[in-house]
Amino acid sequence: METRTFETKYLDKWKSNLDSCIRCGYCYEHCPVFKDTRWESDAPRAKMIMIYGLLSGKLEPSTYISDKLSSCFYCGRCVAACSSGVPLNEIITDAKRDFQGTEFETPGTTSVTNTDCALCLACVRSCPHEAREFISGKIFTDTVKCQSCGLCVDICPNQAVATLLSYGTDRSSLNQEVATFLDKDNAKAIVFGCNWSYFPDLQSSAMDLEKDPEYKILINMCGGRLEKPLLLEPLLQNAWGVLVACCPDGDCEHDGNVKAATHVAGLRELLKEMDIAEDRIQLVQIAHGDKTGFQAAIDTFMETVNQLGPLNPR
Amino acid sequence: MEKKDVLRLKDIVGKKNVKTDPADLYVYGSDSSVHSARPWVVVRPENTEQVQEIMAFANKEKIPVVTRGAGSGMCGQTVPVKGGITLDMKRMNKILEINPSDVFCRVQPGVVDDDLNHALKPFGVFYPPTPASSRIATIGGEIGNNASGVRSVKYGATRDSVLGMKVVLPDGSLVTLGARTRVEATGYQLHKLIVGSEGTLGVVVEATLSFVPIPKFRCLGMANFDRLEDAGAAIADIMASGVIPSMLELVDSVAIKAVNKTMDLGLPEVEAVLLYEADAMVKEAVDHEINAMQEVCKKHNGAGLTSSYDPKERAKIFMGRKKLFPALSKFSDILSSTSLADDMAVPYSKMAETAKKIHEIAARNNIIMTAYGHCGSGCMHTKILMEPTRQDQWESARKAVAEIYEYVRSVKGTTSAEHGIGISKASAFKAEKHDSLDLMRNIKKAFDPNNILNPGKLMDAHEDWVTATDLRYTIA
Numbered sequence: 001m002e003t004r005t006f007e008t009k010y011l012d013k014w015k016s017n018l019d020s021c022i023r024c025g026y027c028y029e030h031c032p033v034f035k036d037t038r039w040e041s042d043a044p045r046a047k048m049i050m051i052y053g054l055l056s057g058k059l060e061p062s063t064y065i066s067d068k069l070s071s072c073f074y075c076g077r078c079v080a081a082c083s084s085g086v087p088l089n090e091i092i093t094d095a096k097r098d099f100q101g102t103e104f105e106t107p108g109t110t111s112v113t114n115t116d117c118a119l120c121l122a123c124v125r126s127c128p129h130e131a132r133e134f135i136s137g138k139i140f141t142d143t144v145k146c147q148s149c150g151l152c153v154d155i156c157p158n159q160a161v162a163t164l165l166s167y168g169t170d171r172s173s174l175n176q177e178v179a180t181f182l183d184k185d186n187a188k189a190i191v192f193g194c195n196w197s198y199f200p201d202l203q204s205s206a207m208d209l210e211k212d213p214e215y216k217i218l219i220n221m222c223g224g225r226l227e228k229p230l231l232l233e234p235l236l237q238n239a240w241g242v243l244v245a246c247c248p249d250g251d252c253e254h255d256g257n258v259k260a261a262t263h264v265a266g267l268r269e270l271l272k273e274m275d276i277a278e279d280r281i282q283l284v285q286i287a288h289g290d291k292t293g294f295q296a297a298i299d300t301f302m303e304t305v306n307q308l309g310p311l312n313p314r
Numbered sequence: 315m316e317k318k319d320v321l322r323l324k325d326i327v328g329k330k331n332v333k334t335d336p337a338d339l340y341v342y343g344s345d346s347s348v349h350s351a352r353p354w355v356v357v358r359p360e361n362t363e364q365v366q367e368i369m370a371f372a373n374k375e376k377i378p379v380v381t382r383g384a385g386s387g388m389c390g391q392t393v394p395v396k397g398g399i400t401l402d403m404k405r406m407n408k409i410l411e412i413n414p415s416d417v418f419c420r421v422q423p424g425v426v427d428d429d430l431n432h433a434l435k436p437f438g439v440f441y442p443p444t445p446a447s448s449r450i451a452t453i454g455g456e457i458g459n460n461a462s463g464v465r466s467v468k469y470g471a472t473r474d475s476v477l478g479m480k481v482v483l484p485d486g487s488l489v490t491l492g493a494r495t496r497v498e499a500t501g502y503q504l505h506k507l508i509v510g511s512e513g514t515l516g517v518v519v520e521a522t523l524s525f526v527p528i529p530k531f532r533c534l535g536m537a538n539f540d541r542l543e544d545a546g547a548a549i550a551d552i553m554a555s556g557v558i559p560s561m562l563e564l565v566d567s568v569a570i571k572a573v574n575k576t577m578d579l580g581l582p583e584v585e586a587v588l589l590y591e592a593d594a595m596v597k598e599a600v601d602h603e604i605n606a607m608q609e610v611c612k613k614h615n616g617a618g619l620t621s622s623y624d625p626k627e628r629a630k631i632f633m634g635r636k637k638l639f640p641a642l643s644k645f646s647d648i649l650s651s652t653s654l655a656d657d658m659a660v661p662y663s664k665m666a667e668t669a670k671k672i673h674e675i676a677a678r679n680n681i682i683m684t685a686y687g688h689c690g691s692g693c694m695h696t697k698i699l700m701e702p703t704r705q706d707q708w709e710s711a712r713k714a715v716a717e718i719y720e721y722v723r724s725v726k727g728t729t730s731a732e733h734g735i736g737i738s739k740a741s742a743f744k745a746e747k748h749d750s751l752d753l754m755r756n757i758k759k760a761f762d763p764n765n766i767l768n769p770g771k772l773m774d775a776h777e778d779w780v781t782a783t784d785l786r787y788t789i790a
Contacts, residue, residue, distance in 0.1 A: 019702055022643055022650075022651055022653070023345065024346050024447065025385060025450050029426070039338075040385060041335075041337065041338045046341040049341050050337050060336070062337065064337055083639045083643055084643035084651070204404070204429060205424070205429035207409045208408040
């Protein structure tokens with residue numbers, strides 16, 4: 001495929017905004033990508049510094065930089081945390097625009113479709129960002145329009161859509177985390193938290209406890225992306241319970257919370273049919289940034305789980 | 315740096331904990347200061363043994379090593395002016411022990427300040443130095459800087475809370491400094507020397523910190539002053555009255571205008587606002603201190619006195635101060651807020667005069683400067699708002715910074731209160747400490763004979779901060 005030369009055509013207009021970024025770093029503590037890798041190069045501040053490097057000619061464009069700039073879930077937490085009012089989301093989109101069609105273009109966290117695609121076009125119809133198109137018998141993702149919300153990944157009946165760089169938010173990474181945690185002596189429950197409702201403290205530091213903690217919080221990009229098999233997996237591995245935290249009604253732009261509620265309700269029914277206490281799986285709605293509510297919900301859930309005791313379905 | 319050296323580092327910390335891409339080096343070459351340089355490699359150690367191995371290797375090969383926490387420093391402390399290895403300590407992020415009966419905790423250097431306080435909260439205690447950047451600042455970085463914040467007036471700076479530490483020296487050896495006790499009179503207190511040494515003496519791999527009880531009652535008040543001098547007199551009187559506020563903040567007219575312009579908070583456009591807070595375990599004690607401070611404010615023509623115990627009300631009163639940073643950054647589309655002459659400390663009686671002097675110097679040099687700070691601890695902050703792409707503005711900034719610190723020295727103040735020296739305050743620091751620089755150089759030599767730890771900083775920094783490194787801005 002023919003490529004074009006990289007130019008900072010769309011990025012040029014942001015020069016003065018990038019000058020006003022005071023590089024305080026307050027953005028990176030909120031970034032799910034940074035929280036996964038803990039490399040500063042993956043944080044929003046680094047994205048801005050790299051773009052400044054491209055604009056000032058101090059950095060040459062590369063696939064590596066394109067990959068870093070395309071790795072964004074558009075949660076907007078960096079924008080909310082920015083003390084200088086830098087519109088990071090818009091700048092990142094323009095960076096992707098400048099990289100699009102060049103030899104350096106990479107998908108980053110945007111979704112790709114593999115050969116298992118049955119061309120049902122459900123992803124094309126459901127994409128809220130109009131990023132997926134059906135052209136000449138194939139499905140393409142517009143890397144500029146895609147905001148890595150993951151709706152297409154979730155909706156695909158053939159599991160043919162994936163994000164190549166998921167930063168710990170994809171099914172297999174979450175399953176792996178579940179398995180690793182539940183292998184520990186004191187492990188009892190898994191808490192799935194939504195990045196948009198509340199991302200807990202103590203994610204950049206860790207307690208070195210004598211005893212292993214009783215529960216593990218795993219952050220995903222949206223409650224709606226938690227499929228039933230994933231929610232059931234901890235219980236299959238003898239966890240005592242699973243708590244799902246998602247946004248309150250009306251807060252989720254993808255209605256992911258509605259979907260999460262449906263999944264959890266279905267699984268509660270299933271547990272009931274199997275004569276297992278349905279309260280072993282629960283859903284709680286947490287408003288954006290409600291740290292106290294999140295912790296209180298976990299404490300109440302753990303109380304219930306401890307009363308129920310270990311699960312031994314066989 | 316030769317390929318074999320990078321391979322050696324990969325052997326020590328594992329391939330995935332080493333970065334050499336130009337983009338990574340560019341990112342790790344800057345912090346929240348105006349400076350920019352590039353390391354040769356970024357390395358993330360996971361434990362003390364790895365740090366020891368890295369240091370022994372770097373010392374043998376005479377490769378510079380710059381230790382880095384969050385990279386939120388404002389004076390270029392972690393900008394690697396001589397290249398070398400940047401040690402990203404964020405992977406050493408474990409809270410090792412919380413011991414409520416002996417009143418200490420042990421942490422690794424990469425622990426984030428807010429995370430530590432989150433973990434301490436169930437014990438009813440807090441770690442008090444807490445700078446404004448506590449949500450990202452690491453304990454290691456705070457030790458390097460002797461960081462402090464709004465509550466330093468009552469609870470002191472980092473140095474006051476550090477009981478001891480483990481430090482890897484440049485030759486790779488590990489030393490244990492200080493103790494786990496509240497007092498110590500056992501020879502040189504070398505752990506106190508490490509605090510504020512900006513990564514030039516050793517790599518802190520563990521710190522033992524003290525904490526204090528979370529007060530049950532906290533009350534915040536505000537007073538407006540038509541004349542800056544009156545606010546200054548009130549500060550000096552409050553501090554001389556025997557009251558120990560848990561916070562005493564000054565916000566000047568430029569800052570008030572900035573907040574009003576960008577946030578539409580409708581603050582009274584007076585010459586100065588004072589924010590004062592008291593905390594204690596019993597309400598009567600807080601009442602007493604708040605009343606005493608309000609009496610002093612009234613005596614010095616303070617108006618619009620308000621105070622509240624309610625957290626929501628307190629947040630409302632504090633809003634103007636809290637929104638100051640964003641207000642300054644958004645003050646104008648063409649002006650950028652640069653971290654220059656960013657902090658200093660002066661005697662209480664000179665606070666108002668210092669604020670006036672800052673305004674005077676700014677006007678004379680055609681830049682905008684504001685004055686605000688934790689005046690209860692004598693700390694004054696400012697920022698220079700300028701067009702960073704214009705060369706003449708840098709000439710003005712250079713002149714203004716020199717004039718400000720000359721004034722600070724003239725009133726027996728000090729170059730830095732809590733942000734440290736790094737590169738941008740080095741010339742002022744050298745002028746202030748001129749008769750002890752050789753002593754400091756000898757201390758540095760005793761710790762680091764090959765000068766590999768954060769070289770080119772403090773007493774060895776370039777005389778002219780504008781040309782010491784590349785500036786992060788592109789100058790037309």
